[in-house]
Amino acid sequence: xxxxxxxxxxxxLAGFTVAQNLRARGYAGALSIIDPAxxxxxxxxxxxxxxxxxxxTAGIALAPAEWYAEHxxxxxxxxxxxxxxxxxxxxxADGRRVHADRLVLATGGSPRPLPIPGGDLETVxxxxxxxDADVLREKxxxxxxxxxxxxxxxxxxxxxxxxxxxxxVTLIDPVDPPLVPAVGQAxxxxxxxxxxxxxxxxVHGTPVDxxxxxxxxSLILDDGRSIDCDEVLVGIGIVPNTALAQAAGLETENxxxxxxxxxxxxxxxxxxxxxxxxxxxDGSLERRGEHWEYAMNTGATAAAAILEQExxxxxxxxxxxxxxxxxxxxxxxxxxxxxxxLRLAGEDPIAAFHLAEDGxxxxxxxxxxxxxxxxxxxxxxxxxxxPPESLADPxxxxxxxxx
Numbered sequence: 001x002x003x004x005x006x007x008x009x010x011x012x013l014a015g016f017t018v019a020q021n022l023r024a025r026g027y028a029g030a031l032s033i034i035d036p037a038x039x040x041x042x043x044x045x046x047x048x049x050x051x052x053x054x055x056x057t058a059g060i061a062l063a064p065a066e067w068y069a070e071h072x073x074x075x076x077x078x079x080x081x082x083x084x085x086x087x088x089x090x091x092x093a094d095g096r097r098v099h100a101d102r103l104v105l106a107t108g109g110s111p112r113p114l115p116i117p118g119g120d121l122e123t124v125x126x127x128x129x130x131x132d133a134d135v136l137r138e139k140x141x142x143x144x145x146x147x148x149x150x151x152x153x154x155x156x157x158x159x160x161x162x163x164x165x166x167x168x169v170t171l172i173d174p175v176d177p178p179l180v181p182a183v184g185q186a187x188x189x190x191x192x193x194x195x196x197x198x199x200x201x202x203v204h205g206t207p208v209d210x211x212x213x214x215x216x217x218s219l220i221l222d223d224g225r226s227i228d229c230d231e232v233l234v235g236i237g238i239v240p241n242t243a244l245a246q247a248a249g250l251e252t253e254n255x256x257x258x259x260x261x262x263x264x265x266x267x268x269x270x271x272x273x274x275x276x277x278x279x280x281x282d283g284s285l286e287r288r289g290e291h292w293e294y295a296m297n298t299g300a301t302a303a304a305a306i307l308e309q310e311x312x313x314x315x316x317x318x319x320x321x322x323x324x325x326x327x328x329x330x331x332x333x334x335x336x337x338x339x340x341x342l343r344l345a346g347e348d349p350i351a352a353f354h355l356a357e358d359g360x361x362x363x364x365x366x367x368x369x370x371x372x373x374x375x376x377x378x379x380x381x382x383x384x385x386x387p388p389e390s391l392a393d394p395x396x397x398x399x400x401x402x403x
Contacts, residue, residue: 002029003027003101003306003307004101005030005031005032005099005101005102006022006027006029006030006031006032006102006103006104007089007090007099007100007104008031008034009034009035009080009104009105009106009244010106010107010273011033011035011037011038011106012040012043012106012108013042013296013299014108014273014276015033015035015106015273015299016033016040016062016063017295017298017300017303018104018270018299018302019033019073020071021299022303022307025307026307027303029101030074031074032073032076033074033075033076034077034080034092034098035075035076035078036077036079037077038075039061039063039065039068040061040062040063041057041061041062042060042061044292045060046060046129046130047127047133047158048160048322050130050133050137051133051137051140051158051161051165052161052164060130076098078092078093079092080092080244081093081244082244082247083103083245083269084248085248085249085269087099088100088101088269090103102269102270102306103268104270104271104306105244105275105276106271106272106275106299107241108238108274109128109238109241109274109290110128110238110239110241111126111128111234111235111236111237111238111239112234113234114234114236116208116209117209117210117211118210119234121212121217123212123231123232124210124232125139125231125232125233125234126233126234127154127158127235136233139230139231140161140165141165141167142167143168144166144167144231145167145170145216146162146168146229146233147172147217147227147231148162148172148233148234148235149172149173149207149219149232149234149235149236150234150237151172151173151178151192151195151202152178152179152235152236153321155233155235155236156171156179156191156195156321157321157322157323158235159195159200160195160198160322160323160324163198163199163200168201169200169201170201170202170227171195171200171201171202172205172221172227173204176192177189178192179191181334182319182365183328183334183352183365184334184340184354186352187328187349187351187352187365187367190348190367191323191328194324194326195323195324197324203225205221205222205225206221206222207220207222208220208221210232215230216230216231217230217231217232219232238274238290240252240255240275242255245271250265250266251265253277253285254288255275255277255288256276257277257278257279258270258276259278259279259281261301261305262298262301262305270302270305271302272295272298272299272301272302273298273299274288274290274294275288276298291317291318291319292319293317293319297312297314301314315380316331316363316381317332317333318331318373318377319331326367328366328367329365329366329370329373330364331363331364331373331376331377332354332363332364332376332377332380333354333362333363334363334364334365335363336354337356338355339357341353342392343394349367350366350368350369351369351372352364352366353376353391360380360383360385361384361386362380364377364380371397371398372398375398375401376398384401386401
Protein backbone atom coordinates (compact mmCIF):
# COMPACT_ATOMS: atom_id res chain seq x y z
CA UNK A 1 0.00 0.00 0.00
CA UNK A 2 1.43 3.37 -1.01
CA UNK A 3 1.72 6.14 1.55
CA UNK A 4 -0.15 9.21 0.38
CA UNK A 5 -0.22 11.28 3.58
CA UNK A 6 1.92 11.64 6.71
CA UNK A 7 1.02 13.68 9.79
CA UNK A 8 3.68 14.80 12.28
CA UNK A 9 2.36 15.74 15.72
CA UNK A 10 4.79 18.18 17.29
CA UNK A 11 6.91 20.89 15.69
CA UNK A 12 10.13 20.70 17.65
CA LEU A 13 13.46 19.66 16.15
CA ALA A 14 12.51 15.97 15.99
CA GLY A 15 9.24 16.58 14.19
CA PHE A 16 10.79 19.08 11.81
CA THR A 17 13.63 16.65 11.04
CA VAL A 18 11.11 13.96 10.09
CA ALA A 19 9.49 16.30 7.57
CA GLN A 20 12.81 17.57 6.27
CA ASN A 21 14.16 14.04 5.76
CA LEU A 22 10.97 12.74 4.16
CA ARG A 23 11.24 15.37 1.44
CA ALA A 24 15.00 14.89 1.07
CA ARG A 25 14.43 11.15 0.63
CA GLY A 26 11.93 11.68 -2.17
CA TYR A 27 8.55 11.46 -0.47
CA ALA A 28 6.09 13.46 -2.60
CA GLY A 29 2.78 12.88 -0.78
CA ALA A 30 0.86 15.13 1.59
CA LEU A 31 2.87 16.13 4.64
CA SER A 32 1.68 18.13 7.65
CA ILE A 33 3.02 19.25 11.03
CA ILE A 34 0.63 20.05 13.84
CA ASP A 35 1.90 22.23 16.69
CA PRO A 36 0.42 24.93 18.95
CA ALA A 37 3.31 27.27 18.12
CA UNK A 38 2.96 27.23 14.35
CA UNK A 39 6.40 27.53 12.73
CA UNK A 40 8.87 25.07 14.33
CA UNK A 41 11.73 26.64 16.27
CA UNK A 42 14.95 25.56 17.97
CA UNK A 43 14.92 25.12 21.76
CA UNK A 44 18.60 25.37 22.83
CA UNK A 45 18.82 29.17 22.26
CA UNK A 46 15.95 29.73 24.70
CA UNK A 47 18.30 29.56 27.69
CA UNK A 48 21.10 31.44 25.95
CA UNK A 49 20.92 33.76 22.91
CA UNK A 50 17.14 34.17 22.92
CA UNK A 51 16.97 34.81 26.66
CA UNK A 52 19.78 37.35 26.33
CA UNK A 53 17.98 39.12 23.49
CA UNK A 54 20.69 38.24 20.98
CA UNK A 55 18.22 36.31 18.80
CA UNK A 56 14.57 37.03 18.05
CA THR A 57 11.75 34.71 17.01
CA ALA A 58 12.96 34.62 13.41
CA GLY A 59 16.48 33.89 14.61
CA ILE A 60 15.47 30.65 16.31
CA ALA A 61 13.19 29.34 13.55
CA LEU A 62 14.35 25.96 12.23
CA ALA A 63 13.50 27.16 8.72
CA PRO A 64 11.94 30.31 7.26
CA ALA A 65 8.25 30.30 6.35
CA GLU A 66 9.15 30.04 2.65
CA TRP A 67 10.77 26.65 3.20
CA TYR A 68 7.44 25.06 4.13
CA ALA A 69 5.76 26.44 1.02
CA GLU A 70 8.63 25.37 -1.23
CA HIS A 71 8.66 21.85 0.20
CA UNK A 72 4.88 21.54 0.44
CA UNK A 73 4.82 21.01 4.20
CA UNK A 74 1.52 22.17 5.68
CA UNK A 75 1.73 23.79 9.12
CA UNK A 76 -1.41 23.28 11.19
CA UNK A 77 -1.57 25.47 14.27
CA UNK A 78 -3.48 23.63 16.95
CA UNK A 79 -3.42 21.31 19.96
CA UNK A 80 -4.13 17.60 19.59
CA UNK A 81 -6.49 16.27 22.24
CA UNK A 82 -7.01 12.72 20.96
CA UNK A 83 -5.36 10.10 18.76
CA UNK A 84 -7.62 8.03 16.54
CA UNK A 85 -5.93 4.65 16.06
CA UNK A 86 -8.93 3.09 14.27
CA UNK A 87 -9.09 5.55 11.38
CA UNK A 88 -5.54 6.83 11.96
CA UNK A 89 -5.69 10.51 12.70
CA UNK A 90 -6.11 13.12 15.40
CA UNK A 91 -8.80 15.29 16.89
CA UNK A 92 -7.81 18.86 17.72
CA ALA A 93 -8.96 20.91 20.69
CA ASP A 94 -11.15 23.02 18.40
CA GLY A 95 -12.91 19.93 17.05
CA ARG A 96 -11.07 19.62 13.74
CA ARG A 97 -10.07 16.13 12.62
CA VAL A 98 -7.03 15.31 10.50
CA HIS A 99 -6.28 11.86 9.08
CA ALA A 100 -3.23 10.36 7.42
CA ASP A 101 -1.72 7.07 6.31
CA ARG A 102 1.08 7.37 8.89
CA LEU A 103 1.39 9.32 12.15
CA VAL A 104 4.60 10.48 13.81
CA LEU A 105 4.46 11.48 17.46
CA ALA A 106 6.98 14.20 18.34
CA THR A 107 5.30 15.63 21.42
CA GLY A 108 8.47 16.08 23.47
CA GLY A 109 8.30 16.53 27.22
CA SER A 110 7.10 18.89 29.91
CA PRO A 111 9.20 20.36 32.74
CA ARG A 112 9.34 18.01 35.70
CA PRO A 113 7.74 19.74 38.70
CA LEU A 114 9.26 19.70 42.15
CA PRO A 115 7.26 17.11 44.15
CA ILE A 116 7.10 19.29 47.26
CA PRO A 117 4.54 21.67 48.81
CA GLY A 118 4.50 24.76 46.61
CA GLY A 119 6.22 23.02 43.73
CA ASP A 120 3.03 23.40 41.68
CA LEU A 121 2.56 27.13 42.31
CA GLU A 122 1.67 28.98 39.11
CA THR A 123 4.36 31.54 39.96
CA VAL A 124 7.14 28.93 39.91
CA UNK A 125 8.89 29.27 36.56
CA UNK A 126 10.18 26.66 34.10
CA UNK A 127 11.89 26.89 30.72
CA UNK A 128 10.70 24.62 27.95
CA UNK A 129 9.24 26.82 25.22
CA UNK A 130 9.44 30.32 23.78
CA UNK A 131 6.59 31.56 25.97
CA ASP A 132 8.49 30.41 29.08
CA ALA A 133 11.58 32.26 27.85
CA ASP A 134 9.57 35.42 27.20
CA VAL A 135 8.21 35.40 30.75
CA LEU A 136 11.64 34.74 32.23
CA ARG A 137 13.29 37.47 30.17
CA GLU A 138 10.67 40.02 31.25
CA LYS A 139 11.22 39.18 34.89
CA UNK A 140 15.02 39.03 34.75
CA UNK A 141 16.09 42.60 35.46
CA UNK A 142 19.22 44.00 37.12
CA UNK A 143 19.17 43.27 40.84
CA UNK A 144 16.25 40.83 40.81
CA UNK A 145 16.79 37.77 43.02
CA UNK A 146 16.47 34.52 41.09
CA UNK A 147 16.70 31.08 42.67
CA UNK A 148 17.27 28.21 40.25
CA UNK A 149 16.58 24.68 41.49
CA UNK A 150 18.66 22.20 39.51
CA UNK A 151 22.22 22.86 38.32
CA UNK A 152 22.20 20.57 35.30
CA UNK A 153 22.56 21.84 31.75
CA UNK A 154 19.43 24.02 31.67
CA UNK A 155 19.89 25.36 35.19
CA UNK A 156 23.53 26.25 34.54
CA UNK A 157 22.75 27.94 31.22
CA UNK A 158 19.93 30.02 32.69
CA UNK A 159 22.11 30.96 35.67
CA UNK A 160 24.80 32.21 33.31
CA UNK A 161 22.36 34.20 31.17
CA UNK A 162 20.51 35.66 34.14
CA UNK A 163 23.79 36.77 35.70
CA UNK A 164 24.74 38.46 32.44
CA UNK A 165 21.41 40.30 32.60
CA UNK A 166 22.29 41.57 36.07
CA UNK A 167 20.24 39.25 38.27
CA UNK A 168 21.38 38.05 41.69
CA VAL A 169 21.38 34.29 41.15
CA THR A 170 21.31 31.42 43.64
CA LEU A 171 21.76 27.94 42.20
CA ILE A 172 20.55 24.98 44.29
CA ASP A 173 21.36 21.32 43.68
CA PRO A 174 21.49 18.24 45.96
CA VAL A 175 24.57 16.93 44.13
CA ASP A 176 28.01 18.49 44.45
CA PRO A 177 29.19 18.82 41.76
CA PRO A 178 26.39 18.27 39.25
CA LEU A 179 26.96 16.72 35.81
CA VAL A 180 29.46 14.05 36.90
CA PRO A 181 27.63 11.37 34.84
CA ALA A 182 27.89 13.58 31.76
CA VAL A 183 31.46 14.93 31.95
CA GLY A 184 33.24 13.13 34.80
CA GLN A 185 34.23 14.37 38.25
CA ALA A 186 37.12 16.68 37.33
CA UNK A 187 35.38 18.62 34.56
CA UNK A 188 32.15 18.76 36.56
CA UNK A 189 34.01 20.34 39.46
CA UNK A 190 35.66 22.93 37.21
CA UNK A 191 32.41 23.79 35.43
CA UNK A 192 30.51 24.22 38.69
CA UNK A 193 33.22 26.50 40.09
CA UNK A 194 32.67 28.86 37.16
CA UNK A 195 29.39 29.90 38.76
CA UNK A 196 31.24 31.16 41.83
CA UNK A 197 33.64 33.13 39.67
CA UNK A 198 30.62 34.77 38.02
CA UNK A 199 29.18 35.86 41.35
CA UNK A 200 26.50 33.18 41.61
CA UNK A 201 25.67 31.77 45.04
CA UNK A 202 25.89 27.97 45.12
CA VAL A 203 23.78 26.04 47.60
CA HIS A 204 24.17 22.32 48.22
CA GLY A 205 20.79 21.12 49.40
CA THR A 206 17.25 20.02 48.58
CA PRO A 207 14.18 22.27 48.73
CA VAL A 208 11.31 20.84 50.76
CA ASP A 209 8.84 23.74 50.54
CA UNK A 210 8.14 26.79 48.36
CA UNK A 211 5.74 29.50 49.46
CA UNK A 212 4.56 32.79 47.98
CA UNK A 213 5.36 35.89 50.02
CA UNK A 214 4.45 39.57 49.71
CA UNK A 215 7.86 40.23 48.16
CA UNK A 216 8.30 37.10 46.06
CA UNK A 217 8.98 33.57 47.25
CA SER A 218 10.55 31.70 50.14
CA LEU A 219 12.22 28.29 49.89
CA ILE A 220 12.89 25.97 52.82
CA LEU A 221 15.72 23.46 52.44
CA ASP A 222 16.01 20.00 53.95
CA ASP A 223 18.47 21.27 56.58
CA GLY A 224 16.12 24.05 57.71
CA ARG A 225 17.75 26.92 55.85
CA SER A 226 15.45 29.50 54.30
CA ILE A 227 16.12 31.41 51.07
CA ASP A 228 14.06 34.44 50.03
CA CYS A 229 13.92 35.55 46.41
CA ASP A 230 11.82 37.32 43.81
CA GLU A 231 11.46 34.41 41.38
CA VAL A 232 12.01 30.65 41.42
CA LEU A 233 12.86 28.61 38.33
CA VAL A 234 12.89 24.81 38.42
CA GLY A 235 15.11 22.90 35.98
CA ILE A 236 15.22 19.25 37.06
CA GLY A 237 14.52 17.51 33.77
CA ILE A 238 11.41 16.64 31.82
CA VAL A 239 8.49 14.23 31.89
CA PRO A 240 7.77 12.70 28.45
CA ASN A 241 4.45 13.78 26.97
CA THR A 242 2.84 10.37 26.53
CA ALA A 243 -0.73 11.12 27.66
CA LEU A 244 -2.11 11.03 24.11
CA ALA A 245 -0.37 7.73 23.40
CA GLN A 246 -1.47 6.14 26.66
CA ALA A 247 -5.09 7.16 26.11
CA ALA A 248 -4.89 5.55 22.65
CA GLY A 249 -3.59 2.27 24.10
CA LEU A 250 -0.02 2.52 22.81
CA GLU A 251 2.73 1.00 24.94
CA THR A 252 4.65 3.41 27.18
CA GLU A 253 7.13 3.18 30.04
CA ASN A 254 8.73 6.48 30.96
CA UNK A 255 8.44 7.29 27.29
CA UNK A 256 6.83 6.07 24.10
CA UNK A 257 8.22 2.59 23.45
CA UNK A 258 9.65 2.19 19.95
CA UNK A 259 11.77 -0.32 18.06
CA UNK A 260 14.93 0.39 16.04
CA UNK A 261 12.72 1.91 13.32
CA UNK A 262 11.10 4.37 15.79
CA UNK A 263 7.91 2.35 15.29
CA UNK A 264 5.50 2.16 18.23
CA UNK A 265 3.31 -0.78 19.24
CA UNK A 266 1.00 0.36 16.42
CA UNK A 267 2.92 -0.31 13.18
CA UNK A 268 1.41 2.77 11.51
CA UNK A 269 2.50 5.17 14.25
CA UNK A 270 6.09 6.29 14.91
CA UNK A 271 7.59 8.32 17.76
CA UNK A 272 10.71 10.49 17.85
CA UNK A 273 12.64 12.86 20.08
CA UNK A 274 12.51 13.32 23.86
CA UNK A 275 9.40 11.23 24.32
CA UNK A 276 10.66 8.12 22.49
CA UNK A 277 12.36 5.22 24.28
CA UNK A 278 13.90 2.31 22.40
CA UNK A 279 12.95 -1.24 23.32
CA UNK A 280 15.60 -3.71 22.16
CA UNK A 281 14.73 -7.07 20.56
CA ASP A 282 15.45 -8.83 23.88
CA GLY A 283 12.92 -6.59 25.65
CA SER A 284 15.46 -4.41 27.48
CA LEU A 285 14.89 -0.66 27.44
CA GLU A 286 17.37 2.07 26.58
CA ARG A 287 17.45 5.38 28.39
CA ARG A 288 15.58 8.17 26.67
CA GLY A 289 17.78 10.70 24.93
CA GLU A 290 17.02 14.33 25.72
CA HIS A 291 19.63 16.11 23.64
CA TRP A 292 19.49 18.07 20.39
CA GLU A 293 21.27 15.50 18.23
CA TYR A 294 19.11 12.66 19.54
CA ALA A 295 16.06 14.52 18.26
CA MET A 296 17.67 14.84 14.83
CA ASN A 297 18.80 11.23 14.73
CA THR A 298 15.45 9.73 15.69
CA GLY A 299 13.71 11.99 13.18
CA ALA A 300 16.03 10.87 10.40
CA THR A 301 15.57 7.21 11.35
CA ALA A 302 11.78 7.47 11.38
CA ALA A 303 11.72 9.10 7.94
CA ALA A 304 13.86 6.33 6.45
CA ALA A 305 11.79 3.62 8.13
CA ILE A 306 8.46 5.06 6.96
CA LEU A 307 9.73 5.03 3.38
CA GLU A 308 11.22 1.54 3.86
CA GLN A 309 14.69 2.79 3.02
CA GLU A 310 18.01 1.85 4.60
CA UNK A 311 18.26 3.26 8.11
CA UNK A 312 20.96 5.87 8.77
CA UNK A 313 23.87 4.88 11.00
CA UNK A 314 24.45 7.23 13.93
CA UNK A 315 27.66 7.61 15.90
CA UNK A 316 28.15 7.76 19.65
CA UNK A 317 25.70 10.11 21.38
CA UNK A 318 26.83 13.74 21.59
CA UNK A 319 25.75 16.85 23.49
CA UNK A 320 26.92 20.39 24.10
CA UNK A 321 26.22 23.26 26.48
CA UNK A 322 27.41 26.81 27.10
CA UNK A 323 27.94 28.82 30.29
CA UNK A 324 29.90 31.93 31.23
CA UNK A 325 31.51 32.17 27.79
CA UNK A 326 32.67 28.56 27.95
CA UNK A 327 31.64 25.74 25.63
CA UNK A 328 31.42 22.14 26.85
CA UNK A 329 30.85 19.02 24.77
CA UNK A 330 30.54 15.35 25.58
CA UNK A 331 30.31 12.15 23.57
CA UNK A 332 29.62 8.53 24.43
CA UNK A 333 29.36 7.22 27.99
CA UNK A 334 31.36 8.59 30.91
CA UNK A 335 29.97 6.05 33.40
CA UNK A 336 30.55 2.46 34.30
CA UNK A 337 33.57 0.24 34.86
CA UNK A 338 36.85 1.59 33.56
CA UNK A 339 39.40 4.33 34.06
CA UNK A 340 39.35 8.07 33.40
CA UNK A 341 42.29 9.83 31.78
CA LEU A 342 42.56 13.60 32.20
CA ARG A 343 44.16 16.09 29.85
CA LEU A 344 45.35 19.22 31.68
CA ALA A 345 46.26 22.77 30.72
CA GLY A 346 48.48 23.74 33.62
CA GLU A 347 46.44 22.59 36.61
CA ASP A 348 43.04 22.85 34.91
CA PRO A 349 41.38 19.79 33.39
CA ILE A 350 40.36 20.52 29.80
CA ALA A 351 39.31 17.03 28.69
CA ALA A 352 38.42 13.68 30.21
CA PHE A 353 38.40 10.28 28.50
CA HIS A 354 36.63 7.23 29.92
CA LEU A 355 38.30 3.96 28.91
CA ALA A 356 37.08 0.39 29.20
CA GLU A 357 39.28 -2.25 30.81
CA ASP A 358 40.41 -3.38 27.35
CA GLY A 359 41.52 0.15 26.44
CA UNK A 360 38.61 1.10 24.20
CA UNK A 361 37.35 4.64 24.62
CA UNK A 362 33.77 4.69 25.88
CA UNK A 363 33.23 8.40 26.38
CA UNK A 364 34.88 11.80 26.37
CA UNK A 365 34.14 15.35 27.49
CA UNK A 366 35.96 18.60 26.89
CA UNK A 367 35.85 22.29 27.79
CA UNK A 368 36.34 24.54 24.74
CA UNK A 369 37.54 21.54 22.78
CA UNK A 370 35.13 20.82 19.94
CA UNK A 371 37.86 19.35 17.72
CA UNK A 372 38.88 17.05 20.56
CA UNK A 373 35.36 15.70 20.88
CA UNK A 374 35.03 15.28 17.13
CA UNK A 375 38.17 13.16 17.14
CA UNK A 376 37.06 11.27 20.25
CA UNK A 377 33.83 10.37 18.55
CA UNK A 378 35.74 8.91 15.63
CA UNK A 379 37.92 6.93 18.04
CA UNK A 380 34.84 5.58 19.84
CA UNK A 381 32.94 4.70 16.68
CA UNK A 382 35.91 2.94 15.09
CA UNK A 383 37.08 1.18 18.26
CA UNK A 384 40.59 2.66 17.98
CA UNK A 385 42.85 1.90 20.95
CA UNK A 386 44.84 4.97 22.01
CA PRO A 387 47.57 4.82 24.67
CA PRO A 388 46.42 6.63 27.85
CA GLU A 389 49.64 8.66 27.98
CA SER A 390 48.86 10.05 24.51
CA LEU A 391 45.35 11.00 25.59
CA ALA A 392 46.78 12.83 28.60
CA ASP A 393 49.34 14.79 26.57
CA PRO A 394 47.94 18.25 25.62
CA UNK A 395 50.71 18.58 23.05
CA UNK A 396 49.23 15.80 20.92
CA UNK A 397 46.22 16.74 18.80
CA UNK A 398 43.60 14.06 19.27
CA UNK A 399 42.78 14.03 15.55
CA UNK A 400 46.23 12.53 14.94
CA UNK A 401 45.31 9.66 17.26
CA UNK A 402 42.00 9.07 15.46
CA UNK A 403 43.55 8.02 12.16
